[in-house]
Amino acid sequence: MQEDQIRGQAIALNDVTKSWDGTLAVDRMNLNVEPGTFTVLLGPSGCGKSTSLRIIAGLEHADSGEIAIGGKSVGHLPPAKRDIAMVFQSYALFPHLSVAENILFGLKVRRASKADQRTRLNKTADLLGLSELLARKPSQLSGGQQQRVALGRAIIAEKPICLMDEPLSNLDAKLRNTMRTEIRDLQQALGFSMVYVTHDQAEAITMADQVVLMKEGRVEQSGTPREIYEQPATTFVAGFIGTPPMNVLPGSALAAATGQANANLDSITLGVRPEHVSVSEHSGVPAIVEHVEYLGADILADCRVGNEKFIARIEGHASLSPRAEVKLHWPAEQMHCFDRSTGERTPSDKDLFNHLLSA
Amino acid sequence: MMHRREWIYGWLFLSPALLFLFTFTHYPAVKTIVSSFFSTPRGKRPAKFIGIENYQALIQDEVFWKVLTNNFWFAVGTIPISVGLALLMALWVNSKLKGTTLSRIAFFAPTVLPLIAVANIWLFFYTPGFGLIDQFRSGLFGLPAINLLGNPDTVLAAMIVVAIWKEAGFFMIFYLAALQSIPPVLKEAADVEGASNFYYLRKILFPLLMPTTLFVSINAVINSFRLVDHIFVMTEGGPDNASSLLLYYIYETAFKYWQTGYAATLTVVMLILLSVLAIGQFFLFDRKVHYQ
Ligand SMILES: Nc1ncnc2c1ncn2[C@@H]1O[C@H](COP(=O)(O)OP(=O)(O)OP(=O)(O)O)[C@@H](O)[C@H]1O
Numbered sequence: 319m320q321e322d323q324i325r326g327q328a329i330a331l332n333d334v335t336k337s338w339d340g341t342l343a344v345d346r347m348n349l350n351v352e353p354g355t356f357t358v359l360l361g362p363s364g365c366g367k368s369t370s371l372r373i374i375a376g377l378e379h380a381d382s383g384e385i386a387i388g389g390k391s392v393g394h395l396p397p398a399k400r401d402i403a404m405v406f407q408s409y410a411l412f413p414h415l416s417v418a419e420n421i422l423f424g425l426k427v428r429r430a431s432k433a434d435q436r437t438r439l440n441k442t443a444d445l446l447g448l449s450e451l452l453a454r455k456p457s458q459l460s461g462g463q464q465q466r467v468a469l470g471r472a473i474i475a476e477k478p479i480c481l482m483d484e485p486l487s488n489l490d491a492k493l494r495n496t497m498r499t500e501i502r503d504l505q506q507a508l509g510f511s512m513v514y515v516t517h518d519q520a521e522a523i524t525m526a527d528q529v530v531l532m533k534e535g536r537v538e539q540s541g542t543p544r545e546i547y548e549q550p551a552t553t554f555v556a557g558f559i560g561t562p563p564m565n566v567l568p569g570s571a572l573a574a575a576t577g578q579a580n581a582n583l584d585s586i587t588l589g590v591r592p593e594h595v596s597v598s599e600h601s602g603v604p605a606i607v608e609h610v611e612y613l614g615a616d617i618l619a620d621c622r623v624g625n626e627k628f629i630a631r632i633e634g635h636a637s638l639s640p641r642a643e644v645k646l647h648w649p650a651e652q653m654h655c656f657d658r659s660t661g662e663r664t665p666s667d668k669d670l671f672n673h674l675l676s677a
Numbered sequence: 678m679m680h681r682r683e684w685i686y687g688w689l690f691l692s693p694a695l696l697f698l699f700t701f702t703h704y705p706a707v708k709t710i711v712s713s714f715f716s717t718p719r720g721k722r723p724a725k726f727i728g729i730e731n732y733q734a735l736i737q738d739e740v741f742w743k744v745l746t747n748n749f750w751f752a753v754g755t756i757p758i759s760v761g762l763a764l765l766m767a768l769w770v771n772s773k774l775k776g777t778t779l780s781r782i783a784f785f786a787p788t789v790l791p792l793i794a795v796a797n798i799w800l801f802f803y804t805p806g807f808g809l810i811d812q813f814r815s816g817l818f819g820l821p822a823i824n825l826l827g828n829p830d831t832v833l834a835a836m837i838v839v840a841i842w843k844e845a846g847f848f849m850i851f852y853l854a855a856l857q858s859i860p861p862v863l864k865e866a867a868d869v870e871g872a873s874n875f876y877y878l879r880k881i882l883f884p885l886l887m888p889t890t891l892f893v894s895i896n897a898v899i900n901s902f903r904l905v906d907h908i909f910v911m912t913e914g915g916p917d918n919a920s921s922l923l924l925y926y927i928y929e930t931a932f933k934y935w936q937t938g939y940a941a942t943l944t945v946v947m948l949i950l951l952s953v954l955a956i957g958q959f960f961l962f963d964r965k966v967h968y969q
């Protein structure tokens with residue numbers, strides 16, 4: 319299968335800025351995509367993911383900054399000259415053309431030979447399981463099949479870069495999971511570089527080699543899914559990643575709850591992932607259970623620590639009832655510490671945490 | 678039981694519309710067909726059945742053949758150009774060029790004006806010596822005055838220009854609506870694949886506009902028989918019937934010469950002609966039209 323490998327290209331954004339009538343959509347964005355890797359742009363609605371992707375594609379022009387593909391500056395080039403493929407959220411299939419004609423569109427534009435068209439179409443249709451559907455019109459396909467046709471149109475020419483803007487958001491949950499794996503496998507098998515936009519953090523964590531988390535047009539953190547999950551750079555990242563996301567609360571609230579006043583705690587924000595929390599008999603942070611959600615394998619307990627909400631994810635066989643008073647415990651090394659004013663990660667003070675938890 | 682009640686309600690709701698449809702469309706149509714086989718009643722002489730005599734007269738009638746030929750050229754002159762122009766204007770107006778609001782209004786203006794008013798404006802353009810056209814000709818090139826409406830060779834062309842001016846703006850609205858309903862992302866997808874503007878126009882936009890083209894061209898065909906208001910104002914069919922169209926001839930026959938029997942015959946011919954054309958267009962286009 320070695321000859322099937324496309325050589326992916328590197329993508330680099332350098333201080334790219336774009337604004338719409340005064341509002342900044344993308345603010346001095348930096349991005350490096352290694353050749354042949356899978357990068358996910360992640361963030362809440364309106365944070366500039368689509369705009370960044372469209373700037374890479376050349377569908378939008380940056381106000382300033384540099385865009386390079388394969389080491390060459392492409393800022394002045396139209397989309398067709400950037401050697402990219404793109405899958406749109408709405409699929410953008412041509413409604414009057416058959417599946418085969420949709421997939422072959424780009425090859426026909428570039429006047430590939432008939433023989434070349436045929437072999438590539440067969441290969442792509444086989445790969446995506448579309449062989450039986452080639453004569454149909456897009457309106458005669460299910461959402462998932464339309465999605466595959468859009469994928470087919472993107473991969474048939476074996477471009478070194480593929481861009482996707484929320485390609486799965488129109489599909490139901492089950493199909494979304496299947497397609498996630500399919501897209502990831504396809505990217506690995508063919509070896510192109512992928513930039514993939516989503517606002518679903520679970521999708522990002524499962525698919526990506528690199529996650530780029532954006533907020534208000536800026537890159538909040540970029541790194542491997544593990545880095546993003548285990549070492550969130552800011553409270554925003556901490557609160558965005560994970561189902562449910564990390565508990566983030568002021569140090570002073572925890573101090574008050576445990577009765578361990580400490581000047582150091584006033585200037586920091588603390589974070590603990592729900593899955594690291596356990597219920598302890600003897601020591602820990604006192605909390606009141608407000609609501610219990612049984613998920614089978616485990617239990618989600620909405621608790622209150624002082625006035626702060628706090629979620630614990632604990633093993634399913636534990637029994638908890640609403641209004642119970644419990645003590646919550648977690649390993650000190652699973653605590654995250656952020657500067658209270660900037661929200662940025664700061665080194666943790668192990669002794670302080672041990673002290674807190676031993677209450 | 679329930680079915681029967683609904684059935685009665687259905688007809689009750691339909692009856693006002695049906696009443697009007699029958700009195701003003703179906704009954705006159707049938708009456709026209711019947712009249713075309715009768716002579717024109719005069720004074721105390723009632724209309725009497727004369728079989729196909731009216732139709733025989735029609736075949737002998739030189740003016741009929743003349744207005745039919747005129748109408749043919751009028752249709753050939755107006756339909757493709759007004760539809761083509763409408764599409765061009767819609768593409769122009771739909772693009773993100775500057776001043777689109779102004780051009781939208783400018784292109785749309787002829788549509789809101791009644792044809793009579795349009796005819797008056799063009800009468801001013803065409804007036805020999807003083808009209809806009811002659812002002813230009815003499816002012817810029819020192820050419821002598823011409824009488825476009827007084828010359829049998831040019832009068833039909835002058836009428837065609839007026840009709841195109843009036844119709845193109847109207848058809849543009851339909852194209853504009855159709856263009857607005859085509860998602861812009863299709864253009865972006867084509868751009869990413871390297872399709873030129875022309876390729877996109879030819880392979881994506883035109884096929885997607887086909888239903889509109891069918892609708893607009895059927896309307897254009899009907900209008901080329903229906904629109905005669907400007908003839909009243911500008912030429913009254915002259916000179917020498919050079920600008921008379923079928924409907925105008927029917928009007929003259931019926932209400933100037935009061936030959937109602939013969940007018941009915943002419944009307945039947947026009948009805949048949951229009952039906953054949955409309956149905957023919959449907960079959961011609963149907964295979965090429967993609968409905969969403
Ligand atoms: N064509 C446009 N004209 C004006 N403002 C725009 C345009 N496109 C995007 N914006 C603005 O730019 C900002 C970023 O938009 P963008 O579409 O990149 O967000 P996004 O991260 O893709 O959000 P979503 O997840 O909702 O798709 C938003 O505030 C949006 O309102």
Ligand SMILES: [Mg+2]
Nearest residue numbers: 367368369483
């Ligand atoms: Mg978006």
